[in-house]
Amino acid sequence: MTITAKDVVSVLGPVDETLMADIAAISATPKELAEAWAWVNSDEALISEGRTLPSGKVAELVELLCAGEDDEFER
Template sequence: MTITRQDVVSVLGPVDDGTIAEIIMSGASLEELREAWAWAFGDEALMNQGRPLPGTRIAALIDLIEPDEEDVADLARGKPSAVC
């Protein structure tokens, strides 16, 4: 089943349209997006559970949804992030 804009927003919250489009075009499922989110924002917990490292598609999603260092620096300065 194809992932929708609403699916992406339900997992990631407010995200820019470009990121949403890239995620949809990746062909990922909602389950894969949820797993990517879990790896991006809670990887230690997943590793401690003994889960295997993410596959190629999930790794690509992680790259799309993880905040860049620049975004993290902006948040620290009180500026809104462009992604997530």
């Protein structure tokens, strides 16, 4: 299942076109994006639950989403 712009917005809210394209290029599912977003926003809680660290597409999405956050802090 290819992720759509509607899927991305439903998980992340409004994002710019560059981020949207980068997410689409990973060919992740909406479920993988939601999991990555959960890791970005509550990694300590997920680790405390005993979840294994993200891998594959989820890890790629986490890296991508964290890179976007770093850019916002620099402004």
